[in-house]
Amino acid sequence: MDFSKKASSWHVFGKSVWVGFIAGMISGMVKIGWEKILPPRTLQRDVVNPPQRMLQQMGASYDFTHAYVIYNTNQKVFWVALILHFSFSIFFCMAFDLHGAV
Numbered sequence: 083m084d085f086s087k088k089a090s091s092w093h094v095f096g097k098s099v100w101v102g103f104i105a106g107m108i109s110g111m112v113k114i115g116w117e118k119i120l121p122p123r124t125l126q127r128d129v130v131n132p133p134q135r136m137l138q139q140m141g142a143s144y145d146f147t148h149a150y151v152i153y154n155t156n157q158k159v160f161w162v163a164l165i166l167h168f169s170f171s172i173f174f175c176m177a178f179d180l181h182g183a184v
Contacts, residue, residue, distance in 0.1 A: 094183050102179040106172030113171060133163040
């Protein structure tokens with residue numbers, strides 16, 4: 083009896099993590115779209131975006147925070163900031179979903 087209770091709690095945990103991950107990915111996409119419109123960024127403010135600034139304040143180098151890949155021959159994608167952006171959304175969606183499952 084105790085084993086089935088433990089297995090069901092692991093099932094709930096796994097399901098919560100999976101749902102939190104999917105919700106975090108969707109949330110990250112919505113957040114990226116929303117940040118393009120509000121708040122409007124001036125060119126000076128967009129040189130170092132907020133995730134890059136936070137990483138630099140935590141001790142990461144400029145070269146690391148501004149690492150990018152070229153997409154579609156003319157668009158820079160700052161992959162470090164993108165990973166931080168989605169990690170933030172995924173973490174809080176998972177935490178919210180796990181809190182609700184308890």
